Amino acid sequence: MTPDKLQDRLTAIVRDILDDQTILLNRETTADDIEDWDSLAHINIILAVEKEFNIRFDLEELKPMENVGELLDVIQGKMAPAAEALGELAP
Amino acid sequence: MAHGIRYPLDAGFLLRNKRSLRRTLLQSQGLLEKRIAILGGSTTAEVKDMLELFLLNDGIKPIFYESEYNRYYEDLMFPNPALEQFAPELIYLHTSNVNITRYPSLKDGETEAEALLAAELARFRALWDKAAEQYNCPIIQNNFELPHHRGLGNLDAYDLRGRSRFISALNSHFAEEARRRTSLHLNDINYLSAWFGLERWYDKALWHSYKYAMSSDAVPLLADSAASIIKAILGKTRKCLVLDLDNTLWGGAIGEQGLEGIRIGKETPEAEAYTEFQQYIRRLRERGVILAVCSKNDPANAQLGFAHPDSVLKLEDFSAFQANWEPKPENLRAIAASLNIGMDSLVFVDDSPMERELVQSQAPEVAVPQIGNDVTHYISTLDKIGYFETVSVSSDDLSRSTFYAKNSARLSQQNKFADYAEFLRSLEMKAEIAAFSPLYLDRITQLINKTNQFNVTTRRYTKSELEDILGNEDFVALYGRLTDKFGDNGLVSVMIGEVRSSQIHIDLWLMSCRVLKRGMEDAMFDRFVAAARSRDVTAIHGYFNPTAKNAMVSGLFELMGFTSTGKTDFGGTAWRFNMEGSYTPRNHFIEVTHDPRQTPGQADGNRAGHP
Numbered sequence: 001m002t003p004d005k006l007q008d009r010l011t012a013i014v015r016d017i018l019d020d021q022t023i024l025l026n027r028e029t030t031a032d033d034i035e036d037w038d039s040l041a042h043i044n045i046i047l048a049v050e051k052e053f054n055i056r057f058d059l060e061e062l063k064p065m066e067n068v069g070e071l072l073d074v075i076q077g078k079m080a081p082a083a084e085a086l087g088e089l090a091p
Numbered sequence: 092m093a094h095g096i097r098y099p100l101d102a103g104f105l106l107r108n109k110r111s112l113r114r115t116l117l118q119s120q121g122l123l124e125k126r127i128a129i130l131g132g133s134t135t136a137e138v139k140d141m142l143e144l145f146l147l148n149d150g151i152k153p154i155f156y157e158s159e160y161n162r163y164y165e166d167l168m169f170p171n172p173a174l175e176q177f178a179p180e181l182i183y184l185h186t187s188n189v190n191i192t193r194y195p196s197l198k199d200g201e202t203e204a205e206a207l208l209a210a211e212l213a214r215f216r217a218l219w220d221k222a223a224e225q226y227n228c229p230i231i232q233n234n235f236e237l238p239h240h241r242g243l244g245n246l247d248a249y250d251l252r253g254r255s256r257f258i259s260a261l262n263s264h265f266a267e268e269a270r271r272r273t274s275l276h277l278n279d280i281n282y283l284s285a286w287f288g289l290e291r292w293y294d295k296a297l298w299h300s301y302k303y304a305m306s307s308d309a310v311p312l313l314a315d316s317a318a319s320i321i322k323a324i325l326g327k328t329r330k331c332l333v334l335d336l337d338n339t340l341w342g343g344a345i346g347e348q349g350l351e352g353i354r355i356g357k358e359t360p361e362a363e364a365y366t367e368f369q370q371y372i373r374r375l376r377e378r379g380v381i382l383a384v385c386s387k388n389d390p391a392n393a394q395l396g397f398a399h400p401d402s403v404l405k406l407e408d409f410s411a412f413q414a415n416w417e418p419k420p421e422n423l424r425a426i427a428a429s430l431n432i433g434m435d436s437l438v439f440v441d442d443s444p445m446e447r448e449l450v451q452s453q454a455p456e457v458a459v460p461q462i463g464n465d466v467t468h469y470i471s472t473l474d475k476i477g478y479f480e481t482v483s484v485s486s487d488d489l490s491r492s493t494f495y496a497k498n499s500a501r502l503s504q505q506n507k508f509a510d511y512a513e514f515l516r517s518l519e520m521k522a523e524i525a526a527f528s529p530l531y532l533d534r535i536t537q538l539i540n541k542t543n544q545f546n547v548t549t550r551r552y553t554k555s556e557l558e559d560i561l562g563n564e565d566f567v568a569l570y571g572r573l574t575d576k577f578g579d580n581g582l583v584s585v586m587i588g589e590v591r592s593s594q595i596h597i598d599l600w601l602m603s604c605r606v607l608k609r610g611m612e613d614a615m616f617d618r619f620v621a622a623a624r625s626r627d628v629t630a631i632h633g634y635f636n637p638t639a640k641n642a643m644v645s646g647l648f649e650l651m652g653f654t655s656t657g658k659t660d661f662g663g664t665a666w667r668f669n670m671e672g673s674y675t676p677r678n679h680f681i682e683v684t685h686d687p688r689q690t691p692g693q694a695d696g697n698r699a700g701h702p
Contacts, residue, residue, distance in 0.1 A: 013107065016107045016108055016110075016111070017106075017107060017110070018110065019110030019111045019114060040136045043136075043137075043301050044106060044109075044137075047106055047297075047307045048103070048106055048107045051103045051106070051107075056296070057296070058296075059296055059299060059300060062296065062300040062301075063300075
C-alpha cells in the first residue's frame with residue numbers, strides 16, 4: 001500500500017472515531033493538535049486501526065506515540081511482512 | 092433503529108461510529124433521563140459509551156457517574172459526597188474475576204478455601220447492603236467469567252483450590268443472593284463469555300495496557316446485556332411477539348402445499364428445526380409474552396396449520412390472528428389495537444426480508460429483528476436480542492396470555508348487547524380495592540414502571556420507594572384488582588396521593604389498558620375519595636403531565652368533576668376537587684370489596700384462567 005493511501009485510511013478512521021469529518025492529518029500531527037484526541041480516544045483509534053488493517057499491536061507499540069508518522073510506520077511495518085508472504089506465493 | 096446497535100452486534104462498526112451514533116440518537120424526542128452510577132473494577136470508559144448507545148436506542152438517556160479506575164469498593168463504602176450528590180437511580184457494579192481478592196493457594200485445605208470464598212462473598216454483600224441502605228435503588232452486578240487459564244487443568248473445575256471451581260462456587264452464591272434481594276440483578280457475564288467464547292472474551296494486551304477486563308469485541312455484548320436489564324427494570328421491554336406463518340413457524344406454504352405438505356414434527360431435520368422454534372415460542376408464551384399471527388394467507392388455511400398433529404403451538408395460544416392479503420403494517424396496527432397495547436410493544440418475526448423492510452419503514456416503532464430466513468438461526472437471534480428480558484416472572488406474567496385470549500371473548504360479546512351499560516352489567520365484575528400490601532408490591536412496581544397510556548403523571552417509582560409509602564399515614568396508596576366472569580384481570584390500577592396541610596395531591600393515577608372502559612377508574616376514584624374523607628382533607632388536587640402516550644387521560648380530571656386551576660411547571664394542567672360537599676359514587680357496575688382476603692386465590696398468586 002502506498003504511504004498516501006495508508007494515510008488516507010488512517011485519516012478516515014480518526015474522522016469517524018472523533019466524529020469530525022474536517023480533520024486533516026500529516027506525519028507531523030500529534031494528538032495535541034487535534035481537539036478530542038485524548039487518551040481514551042487514542043485507545044479507540046488503536047483498536048479501530050487493528051480492525052481496519054487486520055493487525056495486532058504489540059504491548060510495546062501500545063505505548064503513547066510521538067506523532068502520526070510513528071503510527072503510520074508501525075502500521076506499515078505490521079503490514080509489510082503479510083504483503084511479502086503473499087508476494088512469495090505469487091508465481 | 093440503526094444497523095449494528097441490535098444483535099448481531101457489530102463491534103467494529105460500533106467502536107468506529109459511536110460518536111456519530113450518539114449524536115444522532117440524542118436528537119430523538121421524549122428521552123427518559125436516568126442517573127446511572129457505573130462503579131468499575133476495571134476500565135469502564137468503553138462500557139459506558141456502549142451502554143449509552145444501547146439505552147439511547149430505546150429512549151433512555153443515561154446521565155453517568157463513573158468511578159475512577161478500580162474504585163468501585165471505595166466509592167460505595169466510604170463517604171463520597173460526589174456520589175451522594177449525584178443520587179444514582181441505578182448502580183452498575185462492573186466487576187469481573189480480576190477483582191477477586193484472593194484465590195485459595197495449593198497449600199490451603201478445605202477450611203481455608205471455604206473461608207476465602209466466604210470472605211469474597213462478604214465483601215460483595217457489604218457493597219450490596221451499603222448500596223441498598225444509602226441509595227435505595229436497583230443494583231446491577233456482574234457475576235464472574237471463568238478464568239483465562241487453568242493452573243490445575245481439568246482438576247481446576249472441582250478441586251477446592253481450583254480457580255474455576257472457586258469462581259463457579261462464587262457465582263452460585265451470587266445467584267442465591269440475587270434471588271433473595273429484590274433490588275439486586277445479575278448481569279450474567281459467565282454465560283455471555285461462554286457463549287462468546289473465552290478465547291475471544293479475553294484480550295490480555297488490552298488488559299495489560301489499558302486495564303480493560305475483556306476484549307473490545309466483547310464490550311458491546313456486555314453493555315447490551317446490562318442495558319437489557321435496565322430496560323426490564325424500567326418496564327421498557329416488549330410485550331407481544333407477532334409471527335408470520337409460512338417458512339417462519341413451519342416449512343413450506345400451507346395455502347399451496349396443504350396440511351400434508353408443510354414441514355413440522357420429527358420427520359426431517361428441517362421439520363425438527365421448526366418444531367424446536369415453536370417450542371421456544373411456547374416457552375415465551377408460558378412466561379407471559381403475548382403471541383399473535385400476521386400472515387398473508389386465507390384465514391382458513393392459516394388456521395389449518397395449527398391443526399397439524401405435530402404443531403406445538405395451537406390456535407388458542409394466539410391472542411390475535413390476522414390472516415388476510417392486506418399490507419402487514421396495517422395488520423400490525425389492527426393487532427395492537429385489538430390487544431390494547433402500543434405498536435412499540437410489538438416484535439415482528441418474518442422470514443421475508445421484503446416484509447421486514449416494509450414493516451420497519453411503515454411502522455418504525457415495531458421491533459423487527461433481522462431473523463434471516465434460516466430456521467436454525469431464529470432462536471439464537473430472538474434469544475440474544477433481549478426484547479423480552481425480565482427481572483422477575485410474576486404470577487401475572489404467567490396468566491397474561493390467557494387473559495388476552497379471554498379479552499377477545501369479551502370483545503365479541505360486546506356486540507350482542509343492546510347498550511354498553513347492559514354489556515358492563517353482564518360482565519359480573521368484582522373488584523378488590525385496598526391500600527398497598529407487601530404481597531402485591533412486585534406487581535405494583537411492575538405496573539407503575541410500564542404503564543404509559545392511562546397514566547396522568549407517568550411518575551416512576553422503585554420498589555424501595557413504594558416500601559416507604561406502604562403504611563405511611565401521609566399517603567393514600569391504593570391498588571385495584573378486577574375480576575369478571577371470564578377470569579381474573581389481575582392487579583390493574585394504582586393510585587398514590589400525598590396528604591399535605593389538609594389537602595391531598597394525586598402523585599400517580601394509572602390503569603392497565605386491559606380494562607379500559609369498564610368503569611374501573613370510577614370505582615378507584617370512589618375509594619380514593621372515601622380514603623381522603625377519612626383523613627379530613629378539604630380538597631383533592633390532580634395533575635396531568637402530557638407525554639407522547641397519555642393523551643387518553645388529558646380529560647380525566649374534568650370528567651371526574653375536578654375544576655381547572657391552571658398550568659403546572661411541566662406544561663401540564665392542574666385540577667382541584669372540592670371535598671366539602673357531598674359525594675355521589677360514580678361506580679355502578681363493579682362490586683367492590685376492600686378486604687384483600689375476600690378475593691379468592693390471591694395469596695398464592697392469582698388464578699386467572701380458572702373462572
